[in-house]
Amino acid sequence: MSALLVIFHPRRIPAAVASFDALDADIAFVSGGNESQACDMFADVLAGSDHDYLVICADDCIITQAAFDAVVAALEDGVEVATGWCTLDRDNPLANVTDAPLDGDVPRASSAWG
Numbered sequence: 001m002s003a004l005l006v007i008f009h010p011r012r013i014p015a016a017v018a019s020f021d022a023l024d025a026d027i028a029f030v031s032g033g034n035e036s037q038a039c040d041m042f043a044d045v046l047a048g049s050d051h052d053y054l055v056i057c058a059d060d061c062i063i064t065q066a067a068f069d070a071v072v073a074a075l076e077d078g079v080e081v082a083t084g085w086c087t088l089d090r091d092n093p094l095a096n097v098t099d100a101p102l103d104g105d106v107p108r109a110s111s112a113w114g
Helices: 014-022 035-048 065-076
Strands: 003-008 026-030 053-058
Touching (some): 026 035
Parallel strands (some): 003 053
């Protein structure tokens, strides 16, 4: 199974770009146009891809290999849509990926554990 990481990339944020460069992943950048042109570019990426999974990211995220691999693993395990790997802050490795609905109406660390 293969995954394509698509990054909507209007800016070049050094820390984010460094994280993209460090990934062992196929990456397509959608950049260099307005929003309408970005839609067309994205459609072209989809039409030209033979990857099994599509992972989409904004240009201001810092992605670790572990984060990318966790999202792809969720997809490979049969999760139809995996979303939301986002660490609590840059010094805390806890993230918000879960394979179950939140427990309750308020997101908190204990909502998906258990």
